[in-house]
Every structure is written in C-alpha cells, then in structure tokens.
Amino acid sequence: MNVMAKAEKKISSAFIYFFGSFGGILFGYDIGVMTGALPFLQADWHLENAASLVGWITSAVMFGAIFGGALAGQLSDKFGRRKMILMSAIVFMVFSVLSGVSPDMGEASAYYLIIVRMLLGLAVGAASALVPAYMSEMAPAKARGRLSGLNQTMIVSGMLLSYVVDFLLKDLPGEWAWRLMLGLAAVPALILFLGVLRLPESPRFLLRKGDEAQARKVLSYIRKNPAEIDQELASIKETAKEERQANQKTSWSTLFSGKYRYLVIAGVGVAAFQQFQGANSIFYYIPLIVQKATGQAASSNLMWPIVQGVILVIGSLVYMWIADKFNRRTLLMVGGAVMGLSFILPAVINWMMPNMNPMTIVVFLCIYVAFYSFTWAPLTWVLVGEIFPLAIRGRASGLASSFNWIGSWLVGLIFPIMTASMPQEAVFAIFGIICILGVIFVKTCVPETRGHTLEEIEEQGTNRGRVKASNPEN
Incomplete structure (x- = not known):
C-alpha cells in the first residue's frame, strides 16, 4: 500500500x-x-x-x-x-x-x-x-x-x-x-x-461517491496548502449539495421561464453562431477552396492547412494573453465584424473587379481565421461556462453544446453542396452575413460576464425577465 x-x-x-x-x-x-x-x-x-x-x-x-x-x-x-x-x-x-x-x-x-x-x-x-x-x-x-x-x-x-x-x-x-x-x-x-x-480521478467525483479520503489525496497532488485543501473540500461539498437541490427543482421547461430565458438564449445563441459563421468550412475544405479558386489540384495545396493551423495556434496564445484584459462582448463583436467583412469583401471585390486575383479570397480567409482564433473560438466556451446560473447549468450547457455540434455538422455537410451549385464567393458572403448577425446578437442579447460573479450575472437575467414580464409587447 x-x-x-x-x-x-x-x-x-x-x-x-x-x-x-x-x-x-x-x-x-x-x-x-x-x-x-x-x-x-x-x-x-x-x-x-x-x-x-x-x-x-x-x-x-x-x-x-x-x-x-x-x-x-x-x-x-x-x-x-x-x-x-x-x-x-x-x-x-x-x-x-x-x-x-x-x-x-x-x-x-x-x-x-x-x-x-x-x-x-x-x-x-x-x-x-x-x-x-x-x-x-x-x-x-x-x-x-x-x-x-x-x-x-x-x-x-x-x-x-x-x-x-x-x-x-x-x-x-x-x-x-x-x-x-x-x-x-x-x-x-x-x-x-x-x-x-x-x-487520478476528479476529487469532485470522488466526493460525490463518498470517498473523501481519496479526494483529499488527489487534491494534495495539485494544491500546496492543507488549509486550501480543507477549504476546497468544503466548497465542493456545498456546491454538490446546491446542485442536487437545483436538479430536483428544475426541468427543461425551466430553461425558458422568464427568469432564465434571457441567459439561456444568450449562451445557446453564441454557441450556435460560433459554428453557423462558417469557420469549419475553411478547416475542412481549404485545399478544395484553393483548388476552386486557382485550378490547382487540391492535393498540391496542403501547405495552406498548415498556414491556417499556425494562425490558430498563435491566436490561442494571443487569447491567453488578452483574455482578462478586454470585455467578452467587445472581443466577440470586433472579431465577428472582421470575420464578416473577411467573407463579404471578396464577393464585393469580385463583383466590382471580375478579373480579381483568385488568391484574394484565400488571403481574406487567413484574416478570418486569425480573428476567429482569439475571439469566437475560445470565448464561446468561456462565456457558456460563466453565463448559466447553477440551477440550470447542466441542462443549459448541454443544450448549448448540442446546438454547437449541430452547426458544425450542418456546415460540414452543406458546404460542398453549396459550392457545387453557386460561386464560392457567394457562399462565403452568406456566412459573412451570419457573422454580422452574430455581432448584432451579441450587442443586443448577450450580457457582459467578465468581472462579474455568477450571482451578478444571474441577477441580470432575473431583471431582464421582470422587464419582459411587465412589458410583454417587447
């Protein structure tokens, strides 16, 4: 032993x-x-x-x-x-x-x-x-x-x-x-x-199963201070108790009650917009996109995915640097606006200049990926983790995840069908419009979560619910 x-x-x-x-x-x-x-x-x-x-x-x-x-x-x-x-x-x-x-x-x-x-x-x-x-x-x-x-x-x-x-x-x-x-x-x-x-197993799961001794041992691997361990064990127990009580009092219909509806729509909407904005059309099909733009065989264009991958990695590191320096809403709106323009401008330029260099669209796609990588890509899940009150967190997070995967699946499924029936500049322009709609959604429907406690965020939803209840025509 x-x-x-x-x-x-x-x-x-x-x-x-x-x-x-x-x-x-x-x-x-x-x-x-x-x-x-x-x-x-x-x-x-x-x-x-x-x-x-x-x-x-x-x-x-x-x-x-x-x-x-x-x-x-x-x-x-x-x-x-x-x-x-x-x-x-x-x-x-x-x-x-x-x-x-x-x-x-x-x-x-x-x-x-x-x-x-x-x-x-x-x-x-x-x-x-x-x-x-x-x-x-x-x-x-x-x-x-x-x-x-x-x-x-x-x-x-x-x-x-x-x-x-x-x-x-x-x-x-x-x-x-x-x-x-x-x-x-x-x-x-x-x-x-x-x-x-x-x-080791998660200490929270071990406590849920009644194995406090093993949970304490696991925490000792990753916490330096015995007092910190005792405090965290007590906190986990209290949170688990609150979650059990919350789960007993809530159902799927609770998500759309006046008190929670605002926050559920905000969190699920951001998760859905992240995918319907079309990022995965680039990640899955960039060699075929370059082939259609230039006429070069897709199998000879495999350097472009590496370029996209490098941009994504750099962007994730940029996010870790700026994450707590700017408001969530600001980053999402700036990122979404640039992403939308990166999709729409090639169609506009191609309409005004039919002899546009075909690689122009690829340059704009790189700009899209750069801004996506440190805004919508990481922030969606930060916001989803912060925005849902404890009473509905499990169900609401699952709903947000499901909408996100449904969007990812649909974009992957329909993109080759769309590009087979219309110019790909037009396809990207459609995704660009969705990006702009996402900016409007964040501006009008999403609360700021940076620097706010979960209780303060929940109070925003409660207050918005009261306003809607007193002004049903709105």
Missing part, C-alpha cells in the same frame, strides 16, 4: 494538467485530418462529383459528436471522468484504424466510412465534453482561465498536427495517403490512454 501511495505521489500537477487536456489533441486532430485526406479519397473513390457523399463523409464525425458529448456527460457522472476519457481513447483508436482500412467496394465504401466516422464521432464528442469538465474540477480557481486557454491550445495544436501529417504523407500513392492520414489518429489516442492510466 505504501509503495502504491509513493507511486501516486510522484504524479506532478504538470503531468495531470498536460494529460488532462491532451484529449483536445484528439479532438483537434480529427477536425483537421480530413482536410488533407479528402482530395486523395475523392480521387481514389471517384467522388469528385458526389458533393452530398463528400459532405456526409466529412461531417459524419460531428454528427456522432452531437450524441457523444451528451452520452459521456451522463456516463461520467456514474463511472467517473477518468474512466470515460480512457473509454473515449479506446473508441477513438478502434474507429481510427477502421477508417484507415476501409474496404474498396464502390459506393458502399462511402457508406461504410460514414458509419465508422459517426461512431468515431462519439469519442470526439465525449472528449470535447469530458476534458473541460475534468480540467475545471482539477484546476485551482485562480488558474481556470489559463487552463481553459490550454485546452483551446491543445485543440488547435491537434489540428496543426493533422495538417503537418497530411502534408508529409501527400507524396504517397493516393490510395495509401488518405488511409494513413485517417489511421494515424490512433497514435495520439494511444498516448492519451497511456497517460490517463496514471491520472
């Missing part, structure tokens, strides 16, 4: 935070890998004119993630965060390999890959829900902002990793290139599994 205790004691807080957030690498890798794999897959399976199948193959992961996140949240309350992260890593490994060995059976191959990627999406959605939950329960309160930034950095680093792997494999025979790109996703999943084997 003493040997085991000593072995556990060697777990450093840096190790816990690194592998606690490493699931973001999986999430990011699978968002990005299809970007490079798709041109080779299209050529190998002759899908160049099958826009709907291409959309389904690309978006199948996001469709599975809609259900994976909700399922993982419920199961983690029963079995623990750590066990569910381990299970997600196993599922990710299995279905990554099955994606890479897809049989060549004509059109049936596409349907096989769609189903396998949907099942893979269960693990992606689970990782996206479990990693922030685990990190928030392990991190000290003063470090939660920075560690939420670490999770975002891990996600975009996973995307960059997938873009680099795609680029390194691009000179292989086409039928091998895309299979290795998809199959190699099993490697970071294996690293995650081996790392999480040494991680």
Whole structure:
C-alpha cells in the first residue's frame, strides 16, 4: 500500500494538467485530418462529383459528436471522468484504424466510412465534453482561465498536427495517403490512454461517491496548502449539495421561464453562431477552396492547412494573453465584424473587379481565421461556462453544446453542396452575413460576464425577465 501511495505521489500537477487536456489533441486532430485526406479519397473513390457523399463523409464525425458529448456527460457522472476519457481513447483508436482500412467496394465504401466516422464521432464528442469538465474540477480557481486557454491550445495544436501529417504523407500513392492520414489518429489516442492510466480521478467525483479520503489525496497532488485543501473540500461539498437541490427543482421547461430565458438564449445563441459563421468550412475544405479558386489540384495545396493551423495556434496564445484584459462582448463583436467583412469583401471585390486575383479570397480567409482564433473560438466556451446560473447549468450547457455540434455538422455537410451549385464567393458572403448577425446578437442579447460573479450575472437575467414580464409587447 505504501509503495502504491509513493507511486501516486510522484504524479506532478504538470503531468495531470498536460494529460488532462491532451484529449483536445484528439479532438483537434480529427477536425483537421480530413482536410488533407479528402482530395486523395475523392480521387481514389471517384467522388469528385458526389458533393452530398463528400459532405456526409466529412461531417459524419460531428454528427456522432452531437450524441457523444451528451452520452459521456451522463456516463461520467456514474463511472467517473477518468474512466470515460480512457473509454473515449479506446473508441477513438478502434474507429481510427477502421477508417484507415476501409474496404474498396464502390459506393458502399462511402457508406461504410460514414458509419465508422459517426461512431468515431462519439469519442470526439465525449472528449470535447469530458476534458473541460475534468480540467475545471482539477484546476485551482485562480488558474481556470489559463487552463481553459490550454485546452483551446491543445485543440488547435491537434489540428496543426493533422495538417503537418497530411502534408508529409501527400507524396504517397493516393490510395495509401488518405488511409494513413485517417489511421494515424490512433497514435495520439494511444498516448492519451497511456497517460490517463496514471491520472487520478476528479476529487469532485470522488466526493460525490463518498470517498473523501481519496479526494483529499488527489487534491494534495495539485494544491500546496492543507488549509486550501480543507477549504476546497468544503466548497465542493456545498456546491454538490446546491446542485442536487437545483436538479430536483428544475426541468427543461425551466430553461425558458422568464427568469432564465434571457441567459439561456444568450449562451445557446453564441454557441450556435460560433459554428453557423462558417469557420469549419475553411478547416475542412481549404485545399478544395484553393483548388476552386486557382485550378490547382487540391492535393498540391496542403501547405495552406498548415498556414491556417499556425494562425490558430498563435491566436490561442494571443487569447491567453488578452483574455482578462478586454470585455467578452467587445472581443466577440470586433472579431465577428472582421470575420464578416473577411467573407463579404471578396464577393464585393469580385463583383466590382471580375478579373480579381483568385488568391484574394484565400488571403481574406487567413484574416478570418486569425480573428476567429482569439475571439469566437475560445470565448464561446468561456462565456457558456460563466453565463448559466447553477440551477440550470447542466441542462443549459448541454443544450448549448448540442446546438454547437449541430452547426458544425450542418456546415460540414452543406458546404460542398453549396459550392457545387453557386460561386464560392457567394457562399462565403452568406456566412459573412451570419457573422454580422452574430455581432448584432451579441450587442443586443448577450450580457457582459467578465468581472462579474455568477450571482451578478444571474441577477441580470432575473431583471431582464421582470422587464419582459411587465412589458410583454417587447
């Protein structure tokens, strides 16, 4: 027993935070890998004119993630965060390999890959829900902002990793290139599994199961002060008690009562706008976008995803620097305005100058990605984590996550269909209009959460509910 205790004691807080957030690498890798794999897959399976199948193959992961996140949240309350992260890593490994060995059976191959990627999406959605939950329960309160930034950095680093792997494999025979790109996703999943084997369970889950001694031991790994440990244990117990009472008093209809409606609409709306603004159309399809703009083969344009990935990583680091220096609303509105103009201006320029350099659109897409990377990408989840009162937090956060995944899935599905039927400048202009609508939404419907306690934010919702109740015509 003493040997085991000593072995556990060697777990450093840096190790816990690194592998606690490493699931973001999986999430990011699978968002990005299809970007490079798709041109080779299209050529190998002759899908160049099958826009709907291409959309389904690309978006199948996001469709599975809609259900994976909700399922993982419920199961983690029963079995623990750590066990569910381990299970997600196993599922990710299995279905990554099955994606890479897809049989060549004509059109049936596409349907096989769609189903396998949907099942893979269960693990992606689970990782996206479990990693922030685990990190928030392990991190000290003063470090939660920075560690939420670490999770975002891990996600975009996973995307960059997938873009680099795609680029390194691009000179292989086409039928091998895309299979290795998809199959190699099993490697970071294996690293995650081996790392999480040494991680402790969340102290909050341990307390919920009545194991206070083990919860205290886990906190001793990541807190320096015994008094701090005692204070945090007492705080966790009180919060758990309040959550149990809240869950007994609320239902889905509570979310849309006068008291909470304002905050629920704000949080869910921001989560939905983040995806419907079209960011994933760039992340999934940038080689095909460049191909359509320039006429160069998509498989020869795999340097562009790396450029996007580098911008995303730099942007995540910029966010960690400015996160607490500017209001949330200010960053969202400035970011959304620039993103919208980056999508709309190429269509305007092309209309005024039909001989516009085709790479102009790619330059504007880089500007879009730069502003997205330090505004809407990280801030959506910071705001969702802050805006919902305790009584509705579980249900409202799940609803926001579901709308976000639905938006991600729909953008991945319909973008190739839209670009097959209209100029891509027009498609991006539509997304640009949605960006501007998002700015208007933030201006009129979203409260400022920076520097406010959860109680103050809830009071804003309560006051807005009273105003609406007294002025129903508004």
